[in-house]
Amino acid sequence: MTKTILVIGTYDTKDEELHYICERIAAQGGKVLSMDVSVLGDPSTPTDVSKHQVAQAAGSSIQAAIDSGDENTAMQIMARGASVLTAQLYGAGKIDAMLALGGTMGTDLALDCAQALPLGVPKYVVSTVSFSPLIPADRLSPDIQMILWAGGLYGLNSICKSSLSQAAGAVLGAANAVEPPVSDRPVIGMMSLGSSCLRYMKYLRDPLQERGFEVAVFHATGMGGMAFEALARQGYFAAVMDFALPELSNLMVGSVVNAGADRLTNAGTQGIPQIVSPGCADLIDFAGWQDIPEAYSDRPFHAHNRLIKSSGLSPDERRALVRDIATRLKGAKGPVHVLMPTQGVEEWDKEGAPAYDPEGLAAMVDEMGKAIKAPAELTMIDCHINDEAFADAALAILDAWIADGTVKLDA
Structure with missing residues (x-):
C-alpha cells in the first residue's frame, strides 16, 4: 500500500524547501498531503490543507491571527489548529506519518502536531533547533525523530538538500516499515x-x-x-x-x-x-x-x-x-x-x-x-x-x- 506523508510547514516563506521534500517523497513512491501553517503569505500552489482551514480548526481565523499583532500568538493559533487536523487526518486514515519543517516557530508548532499522533506513527521534524536544549523534554513525543536543518534557513542549497532528502527518505521508509504496537496478548x-x-x-x-x-x-x-x-x-x-x-x-x-x-x-x-x-x-x-x-x-x-x-x-x-x-x-x-x-x-x-x-x-x-x-x-x-x-x-x-x-x- 502506498503511504501518505503529511508535510507541514509555512508554505509562504519555505515554499521551495517544502516542495523539494514533497518531490523527494513522491520520487520514492510515496504520496503527500500538504498542510500550510503560514499566516501572512500564500504558497506558490494551493496546499491540500489551507492556512484558513488550520486557523478555523483552532476556532479562529487568519485575520484574527494577523490582528493579534504578535507572531507568537499567531503561530500558537496555527499550532492548535494544525495539531487538531493532524489527529483528525490520522484518525480518518488519510495519513500514515508526518514530516514538518521549521525554525523555532515551525518547530514549536511541529512538536504539538507530533504529540497529537499515537506512539508508532512516524513523526519527523526537520529543524534549525533539532534536539536543542531549548526544547523541554515534555514537548518531545516518545518516538519523535529530528534532524538538523543545516545551512537552509534561507533557500535551497546542496547542504540543506542533504538534510531534507534524508528526512524525506526516513519518514517514508519508517511509514513502510513500521509495525504499530498492536498485541495479540494483554x-x-x-x-x-x-x-x-x-x-x-x-x-x-x-x-x-x-x-x-x-x-x-x-x-x-x-x-x-x-x-x-x-x-x-x-x-x-x-x-x-x-x-x-x-x-x-x-x-x-x-x-x-x-x-x-x-x-x-x-x-x-x-x-x-x-x-x-x-x-x-x-x-x-x-x-x-x-x-x-x-x-x-x-x-x-x-x-x-x-x-x-x-x-x-x-x-x-x-x-x-x-x-x-x-x-x-x-x-x-x-x-x-x-x-x-x-x-x-x-x-x-x-x-x-x-x-x-x-x-x-x-x-x-x-x-x-x-x-x-x-x-x-x-x-x-x-x-x-x-x-x-x-x-x-x-x-x-x-x-x-x-x-x-x-x-x-x-x-
Whole structure:
C-alpha cells in the first residue's frame, strides 16, 4: 500500500524547501498531503490543507491571527489548529506519518502536531533547533525523530538538500516499515532502570509471560516514562507495574530528566490496575555533563556513567515526594496497590553503597504509611526491592486480580 506523508510547514516563506521534500517523497513512491501553517503569505500552489482551514480548526481565523499583532500568538493559533487536523487526518486514515519543517516557530508548532499522533506513527521534524536544549523534554513525543536543518534557513542549497532528502527518505521508509504496537496478548507495562540498579524484571518477566502476558519494560530516564504514559493514555495496558519513579523525584526538584507533569496519572485515569513502588525515588538524576548543584553537594552521590549521575533526596524531600505520589494515585479509577520494600528501593542504597541513607529510607517508609489512603491498598514488605520476595509479592497481587476478573487474560 502506498503511504501518505503529511508535510507541514509555512508554505509562504519555505515554499521551495517544502516542495523539494514533497518531490523527494513522491520520487520514492510515496504520496503527500500538504498542510500550510503560514499566516501572512500564500504558497506558490494551493496546499491540500489551507492556512484558513488550520486557523478555523483552532476556532479562529487568519485575520484574527494577523490582528493579534504578535507572531507568537499567531503561530500558537496555527499550532492548535494544525495539531487538531493532524489527529483528525490520522484518525480518518488519510495519513500514515508526518514530516514538518521549521525554525523555532515551525518547530514549536511541529512538536504539538507530533504529540497529537499515537506512539508508532512516524513523526519527523526537520529543524534549525533539532534536539536543542531549548526544547523541554515534555514537548518531545516518545518516538519523535529530528534532524538538523543545516545551512537552509534561507533557500535551497546542496547542504540543506542533504538534510531534507534524508528526512524525506526516513519518514517514508519508517511509514513502510513500521509495525504499530498492536498485541495479540494483554500487555503488562513496567517501569524500571538498568539491571545494575533495579532487578525485579529478571524475576517477573518469565512468570508474567507464562501467565499469558506480553511484558513491555520502559526505561525511567524521561523519554521512557513519556512513552509509558502515552500508551497508558491509549488504554494499551492490561495492568501496570510502575516500580521506578525517579522521574517524579526529578520533576519535584526541577531536573531535566523527567517525563512530564502527568507521570503516574494516565493509567489511573484510564482505570488500568496499578501496582506501584517507589523504586529509585530516593535519587535526583542530573545530566553527566552538569555540575552537581551546590544544594546537593553534601548528599549521597553516584556517578552511573558519563551521561547520568545522581544525588540523594533528603528525608524531608522524600516525605514530600511520597505525598505527591499519593496525590497522583488518589484520582485513579482502577485498583491501586502500593508495595513499600522497607529495606531499600534501589541497589545503591544498601549499606556500604554510595546512596546508603537509613534516615531517608525510614522517612519514606513512615510517610508512605501516612499518605496512602483507601481505596488504594498499601503493603509494607520486609525486603529490598531487588529481592525475589518483592517480585513474588507483586505476582501475588496480580494473581488475585486475575482470579477475581480485575485483570483480563484476553487481549
